[in-house]
Amino acid sequence: MYVNLIALGQRVQRERHDAGLTLNRLAERSGVSVSMLSSVERGDKAPTVIVLDRIANGLGVSLSTLLVEDERVVVRRAADQDVVEEAGWRRTILSPVVPGVNFEWISSTLPPGCSPDSYPPYAPGSHEFIYVESGTVTLTIDDERTVELSEGDSIYLAADTTLRYANRTDSPCTYYVAALIMRPRARRSPHHAP
Secondary structure: OOOOHHHHHHHHHHHHHHOOOOHHHHHHHHOOOHHHHHHHHHOOOOOOHHHHHHHHHHHOOOHHHHOOOOOOOOOOOHHHOEEEEEOOEEEEEOOOOEOOEOEEEEEEEEOOOOOOOOEOOOOOOOEEEEEEEEOEEEEEEOOOEEEEEEOOOEEEEEOOOOEEEEOOOOOOEEEEEEEEOOOOOOOOOOOOOO
């Protein structure tokens, strides 16, 4: 069984209508853009766990209300994966949305010389695991500690820290992040990708 995006979108739209909310009002209450909400309601886009949780909070319902509770297998097709590109830095959220589980598995590729802005911390109790498939990534933790990871290296981080990724080499770097999130990161400034 997999998440039926059309059925999910219909549930979100039904809950929004039942609450008497416009897309704009739900966007204000949830912190999710109108375009993303519209895409979710149409079944065009699979929201991440974080986005779906924000929508549920904005609607005043539980996450499980928006998802069928008895699904034991959730498939996320390649075409439904969220891909973000920022200054050549490509991130793909691989993990499906699972009710009650705030987990994300992300594949990232940093081009040579790329040093994006820092990520703010998650709530205490959050965890991140990073594995480098190829190349070298330099992590700066809380602007105090620097760790360089090369092909085959991995690291665990308590995710309540500020984190910066950088590729200071002349070759691309591909790495994976597995994150168990207690709640979303603080909002990033407008020039950041979601």
